[in-house]
Every structure is written in C-alpha cells, then in structure tokens.
Amino acid sequence: MLEQYKKEYSQSVNQYIVVDLDGNILESDNVIFPDVVGKNLSDIHPFFESVHSALLEPNKRHIFSCIHLTNPENQTIITDIIVKTFDGKQPPLVAILDLTTHYDNYQTTAQVRNESVINSQILELKNEYLQEKEAFKNAFIANFSHELRDPLTGILTFSDILKKTHLNDEQLNYLRVIDSSSTYLKQLIEDILDISKIEAGKLDLVISPFNIKQLLEDIQSVFAIKAQQKGLELITNFNDNLPEIVGGDALRLRQVLSNLLENAIKFTEEGTVTFNASLNQIRAQKASIHFQVKDTGIGIPEDKLEDIFTSFTQLNNSQAYKGAGLGLAIAKHLVSLTHSRISVDSTVGEGSTFSTNINFILDKNQVLKSKKKDVLTPPKSNRKFSILLVEDSEITQLSILKILASRGNYFLDIVTKGEDVIPRIENSEFDLILMDIKLPNSYGDEITKLIRKMPEREHKKIPVIALTARVMKDDLKRYKKAGINDVIQKPFDENTLVSKIEEYLK
C-alpha cells in the first residue's frame, strides 16, 4: 500500500545518474533528463562542463545549490546538484534535485530585499548630494554676503558723514537716493542671510522681556508713513487688553509684522491696509496674541496661496513690484519657530488677509530692561580711549576712522595683518580692540585666543569686539569660546558701532 501511495502522491523530481570519471553516463533514471545513458554529463548542461574536476577527487561530496538548468521542454528548473565520489572502483553518483518551487519563493523574497537595499542606497546618495549642494549654497551665500558687507558699510557710513556736510538741495536729493538704495540693499542681504540661516536650521529665537505695545506703536508709525507715501491709509486696531510686557523675540516679531505690512502695502494700489492685534487668551503664564494684516490689494489666486510662502517666489513678476520674494518665506519660518503658522485668505481683486496667533511668556514680575540708547552720549570722563582696529578692508578702516574721529575722544591704531596684532599690543596700551574675523592668512578669533594667552594680565583683559558678517549660531559660539566679548555685525551704522564701544569703555 505504501508503495502505491508513494506512486500516487510523491512528487519526487530527483534524478540519479551514475557516471565514470570522464563524466560519461553509465546509468540514470529518466525523471528530469530522459534517455541520457551513453551521453556525457556536459551534454545535459554547461554546468557539468565545469565540475568534471570534482569527479576526480575520491571520497568527496560536493553540493551545488540553486543551479539553474534547462530541461528538455526548454523550461528553467532550479536544482540542487550533489556530486558524490567514492573510493576505488565505485563510480561517482550525480543527484539532481528539482527544487524550483522552493527557490521561486526565495527569488520573490530576494527580489524585494535587494530592491529595497538598492533603493535605500540610492536615496542615501541623493540625500548626501543634496546636503552637499545645500552646504555649498549656504557657504556661497555666507561668503558672498560677507564680501558685500564691507563696501556697504562704507556706503552707509559715508552717506551719514556726507549728510552732515554742507550740501545743496540737488546734492541732498542724490544722497537720499544713495541712502535709500543702500538701505534696501542692506535689507536684501539681511533677508538672504536670514533665509540661509533658517534653511540651515541655525536661526533660534532669543527670548527676552519687551514692551509689545511700544513695539506695535513703533511699527505703526513706520508703516503709516510708508502707506501714506503710496496714497494708502493704515488703520490700526490694538486692543486695550493687550499685555504690556511679554517675553518673546521682539526683533523677530518686528520682522514678521513688518514683512506682512510691507507685503500688504506693496501689493495694494488703493484703499487701506489694516493692522490688528488682539489678545486671544491668557493661560499658564502665556498670552496668545492674534495679529492680522488685511489689505485691499490685488489678491492671490487660490491655487497660489501655498506658493507665496516659498523663498524667491513672487507671483507678480512685473517691474511694478520689486523684491526678492523672501519676506513671506522668512515670516512663515519665524512664526513656525513659535510653533504657530500664518494663514491667509484672499480674493483676487479684493485683497488678502494674513493672520497668525503667537504665544508670549507672561510674567508680571518681569521688568523691561531698556538697553537701547537712541541718543549717543560720549563716555562721561574726559579721558581719551585708545582703540586698536584689526581690519584689512580699507573702506571699513576709513569708515571707523571717520566715525571715531567725529566723536573726538578716541585714538585709533590700525593693523591689517593678523601677525602684527600681538607685537602691537605688547608695545602699546589699548582700551579696546575691534577685530575683523576674516583677515588675510588668519582669523580674528584665532588671534583673540593668542591675546587671551598673553602673559600680561592687562593684555588678557582688553575687550575684543568682532566686526563680521559671519554671525551664524556656530560662529557666535566659536567667537565666545575664543574670548571675544561681543560682536558688531557688518554692515553697521554709526549708532551701533559707538554704542557698542561705549558699553565696554564705561
């Protein structure tokens, strides 16, 4: 009975072949390759041409797994092949085991696995490529903006100086053009740097207490003039219940609201721009404030509402609307740092409304610390201060020289090369050092490290203020670690330079 069952149900597809040492087939069953007796193994398939040598080694058992053969019906079968050799006169045995079904399943699994590995390797490469491209772009922007900042500092400084000379009306008009162009250029560079910082994930909010009502009024006064110049009316509604002092990043809030208002005025030819601020709620020492900027401008098509927040995107590319298309992108990113978002409703031809809710820390015990001085006053003593300027740019040297000379209480000494700094300090007494960071063949932070290692105590303690365009988070950390006390970002104006110097000379 067993034999009968085996005949009926066994799907044995194994073929056993007895061969001589040359591979000539002596005996065989006919399961896979029929009628092979008298032929040579190599007539069955090229596989066997390469295993003749295995027949010559006595007492060996070679297993060849997963060998693809072609059967007489010209179908591919996947087999394991065993070659067994014996001692003496006993001829070798070749067993062909057809495991096609088993290996077909394995094939499917291997296909999925390999494709997945290859795809992930390709993705990884693409990612690396994109990161390299991104790093190159950021480095390019940082270097390029740095190169722009020195000449821009010169233009801004000398425009200011020129204003104080005797100019006729025509000259004053020309100067206003220079002034507004360079201010616009400065804003563009700052926007590009901000976007580059945001994209590199290097822009963090700086939280400190500030008077939000005062900030809103400041913004209102700036944009009321801008709106008026374009024949528009700026309507403001600031709720009385807004808190006065809040904790947040005043600089970035001003930037967000200014960008929204700038955008509204730019794209509105007639009518009004409305600027609203109201308190949503106060909860857990946090105030949620709703800001809204509404215009009666050209509006945005519905399918373009997402695009307007993309860098370097301007829907209307006509010459009437200048700009790099960065303002809204920056505003969106800055708001996202507060875990909020900007929403927009718009109707083409009727206008747009931009809204956002931003949370601020609310602590009634916080006292507003007013750091900024609008009016510059020289240090109280009549003493003259000696300042060492380490700077290779002649424009910046001249700008600083003119600014400090106009104050009348500074001696300025200038070195242009890093290697001259230490000898100059050893031979003179300085109250403060203004240090450019990128010098020929050296870096200001490295030089500062050497200053901090100087043996004389008074040398070690000289305040060092960096003059640089490189103010990414990593840069600032590096400067601090090197012993640099503070940073003045290029391009700077007279107020910034003098107030920072005075802060360290008190």
Place this chain on the structure above:
Amino acid sequence: MKISKKIVLIGHFGVGKSSLIRRFVENTFTEDYKVTIGVHILKKEVTLPKSNDDITLVIWDLEGNDDITNTRPSYLIGTNGFLYVFDMTRPATYQSLENDLDYIKDRYPNIPLKIIGNKKDLVTNDFIKQNKDVFGRFVDFYTSAKSGTNVDDVFTNLAEAVIKEAKK
C-alpha cells in the same frame, strides 16, 4: 581541440553581472532588474583575436553578495578566471573592493582576475577622475552593459589571460 574554461562573475547584487553576461552572450539589455539567486550558467564560443585560439567560455553568473566570504565555495570549484564587478554609482558596492580582491587573490592566487567598474553610462569621466583613488588603483575596465561599452573586450581579455595562465 576546443578548450572550455570556467569564468565566474562575482560582486554585490544589482551591479550588473547578469546584464554584462546577457550583453556578451545574447547582445541584449533590459532595464528590468531581476535578482539572480544561486547560479545561472551560460556559454559562448569565442575566437581570441591575439592567439586565434577558439575557446568556449562557460560563464557562471553568481548571485550577488555584499560579503564575499559568504560565496559558496562549491561554486568556485574549477574556476579558470574571475570577473569582479562593481557599480560605479553605488559606493556600497566598492567600499570593500580592496579586501574582496585580497580575499580572492589569497585563495586563488594563480587565477586571472579582472576588475570591472560597471554602469559607465551613468557616470561622467570627471566622476571617474574624482574617484581615481579607488577606481584608478584597481579597475581594469569601465563597462556599460546598457551601451555595450567594453563588454566584449572584458571577456576576451580575461580569456586571453586564462589561456596564457594555462600555457604556463
């Protein structure tokens, strides 16, 4: 008398071993990637241009493996020549090139071995120059199974080396 020699192609999966063989034997190419499991064996008769010898190449297309030490030794019995293939677009396929070559040369010291950087159609000459530290040191042929670049030359060159070795 016709000579038959066993050539084995090894390398990571997806580097184009099967495609190179298909291009050489059948002069065809497909973009569809089908994983090779186990071994496919094909043969082709060639006449070597230098010696005018007729030779049958029995070409073993081994399944790709990212660790050469996992290659089944039985597959390599009776090998007369090796082609080590990597994909120039995927560093993972040539990161262990030097070690893999040492492994082969250590175990099969007298067997001719040629190293192939495949998928030349996907890289520029500048890319090859930029990677000369790896490619320049080891690679014998830059091939493209897709365009056929250097494919015949690889096999005939290896066959010449195999015959030369056999005559020693």
